[in-house]
Amino acid sequence: MKNIIFFIAAYLCGSFPTGVVIGKKFYNIDIREHGSKNMGGTNAGRVLGKKAGFIVSFIDVIKVFLPVLIAKQFLSFQAAAFVGVCALLGHCYPIFANFKGGKGVSSFFGIIFALDFILGIILLIIWKTLKHVTNYVSVASMTSCFIISFIFYYKYRNIKLFLVLILLSFFIVYLHRSNIKRLLSGTENKVNPNR
Template sequence: MQIIFFIIISYIVGSIPTALIIGLKFFNKDIRNYGSKNLGGTNAGRVLGKTVGIVVSAIDVAKVFVPAYIAKRYIGINGAAIAGFFGMIGHCYPLFAQFKGGKAVSSFFGIVLAINLTIAAILATLWFILRYITNYVSVASMISGFVASFMFLFTYGFSIPFYVLFMSAIFVVYRHKSNIERLIKGTENKFRNK
């Protein structure tokens, strides 16, 4: 079945550890030994610099977006949503980095971008606004994920894209459990201080 093919390809492409590769190749640093120790764009930005963080985030979006978008062209938005979800799983539990990856935020955006450009633009805008207001990347990520999933409910009804995005939003919160603990303790890193 085509969907199985796209699931496998999406997971493999999602598993490419962008931050690890860039850190080792250009900075001789394994960012798994620094900061939050995860392979996401936020940690890459803190450890290797803001520009690197942006590059890592952009590539992490692309590695989920591209397979999901191709799936959309061939098997529709349901297939795109499912393929994108497995790309996100690959990013968080990468085959090529001992199954320890990022926190799913860029991946989540990659899924949305592949399915609905308008919702993706609103999601990006909301994320930046929430980050500015709260001063926390983690809070902006968790809230905007749920808002985006309900935008899918409004647009597509109780459909596979909605269920996948809602489940993905819950997964984003799960991946931020350590951030939630720090938020409760008042020790979470603020964006403007980094």
């Protein structure tokens, strides 16, 4: 029963539509009607500016990080990880935004940071490095999720958690299918358009 309460609470927490709320309240803009029409931090940054994009991304990480961190105090490590999965699903399919949400990258970061803060820092470094090298946020996001999943397994040797992280990584790739199509056609947005 305790697990179920945590799972539901995490989903509801993850469902908070950060990008939509910030866009409407402070900019009078619904970011779902602009750019990629996604409510995540990347689109918020493009539509509302870098500052807003950072704030949206940060809150999207925190709304998954906190439920997992709290769950670690009361549940098993694996159950806490599944709390993160529920929060991620809430972000991607939010009940408060007609089940149309973000692409799960910030949520994935929140899970890793809560489970192992050091690995969270490593994930951030990998992501920033790949973003700089590839010049594509989408490529950096998808690739870094897979890389940290293997690093996580190398450290903990927990096959169940590894499978959860790998499945989440594939799920994130699925949510980026429109980005993949644009990458293949050469129309994907670059971090630095002049490169």
